[in-house]
Amino acid sequence: xxxxxxxxxxxxxxxxxxxxxxxxxxxxxxxxxxxxxxxxxxxxxxxxxxxxxxxxxxxxxxxxxxxxxxxxxxxxxxxxxxxxxxxxxxxxxxxxxxxxxxxxxxxxxxxxxxxxxxxxxxxxxxxxxxxxxxxxxxxxxxxxxxxxxxxxxxxxxxxxxxxxxxxxxxxxxxxxxxxxxxxxxxxxxxxxxxxxxxxxxxxxxxxxxxxxxxxxxxxxxxxxxxxxxxxxxxxxxxxxxxxxxxxxxxxxxxxxxxxxxxxxxxxxxxxxxxxxxxxxxxxxxxxxxxxxxxxxxxxxxxxxxxxxxxxxxxxxxxxxxxxxxxxxxxxxxxxxxxxxxxxxxxxxxxxxxxxxxxxxxxxxxxxxxxxxxxxxxxxxxxxxxxxxxxxxxxxxxxxxxxxxxxxxxxxxxxxxxxxxxxxx
Amino acid sequence: xxxxxxxxxxxxxxxxxxxxxxxxxxxxxxxxxxxxxxxxxxxxxxxxxxxxxxxxxxxxxxxxxxxxxxxxxxxxxxxxxxxxxxxxxxxxxxxxxxxxxxxxxxxxxxxxxxxxxxxxxxxxxxxxxxxxxxxxxxxxxxxxxxxxxxxxxxxxxxxxxxxxxxxxxxxxxxxxxxxxxxxxxxxxxxxxxxxxxxxxxxxxxxxxxxxxxxxxxxxxxxxxxxxxxxxx
Numbered sequence: 001x002x003x004x005x006x007x008x009x010x011x012x013x014x015x016x017x018x019x020x021x022x023x024x025x026x027x028x029x030x031x032x033x034x035x036x037x038x039x040x041x042x043x044x045x046x047x048x049x050x051x052x053x054x055x056x057x058x059x060x061x062x063x064x065x066x067x068x069x070x071x072x073x074x075x076x077x078x079x080x081x082x083x084x085x086x087x088x089x090x091x092x093x094x095x096x097x098x099x100x101x102x103x104x105x106x107x108x109x110x111x112x113x114x115x116x117x118x119x120x121x122x123x124x125x126x127x128x129x130x131x132x133x134x135x136x137x138x139x140x141x142x143x144x145x146x147x148x149x150x151x152x153x154x155x156x157x158x159x160x161x162x163x164x165x166x167x168x169x170x171x172x173x174x175x176x177x178x179x180x181x182x183x184x185x186x187x188x189x190x191x192x193x194x195x196x197x198x199x200x201x202x203x204x205x206x207x208x209x210x211x212x213x214x215x216x217x218x219x220x221x222x223x224x225x226x227x228x229x230x231x232x233x234x235x236x237x238x239x240x241x242x243x244x245x246x247x248x249x250x251x252x253x254x255x256x257x258x259x260x261x262x263x264x265x266x267x268x269x270x271x272x273x274x275x276x277x278x279x280x281x282x283x284x285x286x287x288x289x290x291x292x293x294x295x296x297x298x299x300x301x302x303x304x305x306x307x308x309x310x311x312x313x314x315x316x317x318x319x320x321x322x323x324x325x326x327x328x329x330x331x332x333x334x335x336x337x338x339x340x341x342x343x344x345x346x347x348x349x350x351x352x353x354x355x356x357x358x359x360x361x362x363x364x365x366x367x368x369x370x371x372x373x374x375x376x377x378x379x380x381x382x383x384x385x386x387x388x389x390x391x392x393x394x395x396x397x398x399x400x401x402x403x404x405x406x407x408x409x410x411x412x413x414x415x416x417x418x419x420x421x422x423x424x
Numbered sequence: 425x426x427x428x429x430x431x432x433x434x435x436x437x438x439x440x441x442x443x444x445x446x447x448x449x450x451x452x453x454x455x456x457x458x459x460x461x462x463x464x465x466x467x468x469x470x471x472x473x474x475x476x477x478x479x480x481x482x483x484x485x486x487x488x489x490x491x492x493x494x495x496x497x498x499x500x501x502x503x504x505x506x507x508x509x510x511x512x513x514x515x516x517x518x519x520x521x522x523x524x525x526x527x528x529x530x531x532x533x534x535x536x537x538x539x540x541x542x543x544x545x546x547x548x549x550x551x552x553x554x555x556x557x558x559x560x561x562x563x564x565x566x567x568x569x570x571x572x573x574x575x576x577x578x579x580x581x582x583x584x585x586x587x588x589x590x591x592x593x594x595x596x597x598x599x600x601x602x603x604x605x606x607x608x609x610x611x612x613x614x615x616x617x618x619x620x621x622x623x624x625x626x627x628x629x630x631x632x633x634x635x636x637x638x639x640x641x642x643x644x645x646x647x648x649x650x651x652x653x654x655x656x
Binding site for chain 1 (some may be wrong): 449485509513516522523524525526527531533534535538583
């Protein structure tokens with residue numbers, strides 16, 4: 001019987017072509033939207049994790065409350081001991097300190113006079129500690145635009161845009177003007193080793209990177225850092241595990257009277273990411289729901305028109321001895337076959353477009369040049385395993401729902417009345 | 425061949441609601457039809473012929489009275505049992521041939537057997553035999569749109585006969601055929617009636633059909649006016 005049904009679907013183009021086209025387009029859009037949203041959200045999470053938040057982050061409580069002001073006077077102290085303890089208690093993570101600080105960068109000319117000057121955002125990393133994996137994490141090696149990465153103390157790396165703005169080249173000297181952790185003024189010369197492009201407009205604007213030991217000395221932060229970031233060793237953020245780790249860590253300090261006691265926050269609890277991502281998830285859900293309803297309405301209508309066209313066929317089948325319930329059941333089987341064919345075509349096309357958007361992406365760097373949040377400058381879709389089945393939910397369900405609605409009339413009517421209306 | 429009563433109608437009435445009132449179409453029909461009969465219900469349009477055929481074919485139910493077809497009380501059948509009765513024991517032939525256009529001649533005839541869940545081999549043998557009865561074996565793989573009117577109606581006969589039904593109900597089967605094709609069709613049906621013992625019940629007002637009938641039941645305004653039997 002299934003072969004008979006499939007023959008009918010394949011041969012009767014008017015029975016199958018429009019529904020398959022509707023489903024294919026619908027499923028394609030669903031798959032593409034899901035792949036794209038997933039890609040964008042994943043990139044936002046990854047980029048935030050890499051550049052700013054870690055998978056978890058430890059700060060002192062007052063630092064956490066004022067972190068936008070980069071209050072290094074409220075930084076963590078005795079971090080070596082703290083990191084040792086973290087490595088013992090949470091061996092599934094890599095812990096690494098970072099210091100964020102701000103200041104003025106001054107580029108002198110041959111006579112020592114200012115050639116160019118501008119405010120900059122400093123980021124101190126454990127550049128020379130291979131175990132920290134900071135170079136890989138920030139993809140610094142592959143992001144080098146000019147020169148090279150720092151390979152010794154006293155070197156500095158600038159974002160390419162910033163270097164161009166300051167008109168400085170690798171090998172030249174640049175001076176940092178800022179304040180120490182205690183508030184004293186500090187001047188420090190660095191040799192520029194090279195430039196990098198972070199791929200985030202906010203970071204590319206005016207960021208410079210130095211080694212954390214240089215920063216600790218310069219900022220009077222011996223054995224201190226503004227933040228300690230934790231990353232899962234598999235480099236994949238797991239919100240549940242992150243929350244458990246944070247809860248366990250914070251439980252030790254919850255009743256501490258030390259006002260500088262450390263506190264751990266997860267990735268999603270920073271930069272309003274949880275709300276944004278939950279909104280993204282909700283948006284995806286609403287999109288899927290609206291899509292199913294809209295497609296069901298279209299397919300209901302298509303089913304009604306197709307049903308009217310097939311009244312004669314239903315009448316013949318009733319007369320031959322097929323029951324109403326069997327006709328209805330076969331309509332649903334036909335709908336499933338059409339739904340599966342449409343979903344397969346739509347999923348293939350959707351994944352194809354997703355793959356294109358994964359490889360090429362949409363460059364939005366010009367649109368977010370002045371953005372104050374960390375987000376990728378190229379929006380990409382991700383081809384993930386769930387894209388292979390996500391389209392089948394609206395594709396198959398809407399076809400079945402639409403057919404069930406249109407076929408209900410046949411099932412509910414008296415056979416004789418139906419037979420009369422079927423104009424046999 | 426031993427004759428047995430396969431259709432028994434007792435005080436059959438059928439009303440249809442028209443503008444909120446019951447309109448009587450059949451008014452107390454009493455009939456008894458035996459196996460292997462070749463008979464027709466004859467009457468003008470609106471006399472109730474098709475309604476009577478639909479009730480006998482378990483497509484409709486009587487308002488009152490008893491309708492016993494092949495030992496089944498039509499009134500008490502649910503739609504599944506009624507479908508089963510049609511599927512296994514009753515064949516239908518229509519005025520317009522009503523073949524499924526996307527399927528081949530073979531597949532159109534095979535459909536009833538698919539519902540009976542027969543094996544592929546059983547279906548193939550039965551379909552080819554039925555096509556042989558109507559002389560269409562060489563057209564088995566053609567689509568209905570490649571057939572003439574007469575050939576199409578012969579496919580419809582094969583479709584009705586493939587399940588070896590006890591009863592075939594034919595509603596104006598020659599109405600869309602020219603005289604030559606009509607006679608050919610009627611001869612085929614008569615032959616099947618003789619050879620297989622299938623009862624053929626026609627609804628018609630076509631003179632050509634009347635010439636082949638062994639029994640004519642004249643229906644007028646929902647009442648049996650005359651019931652004439654002829655020796656075949």
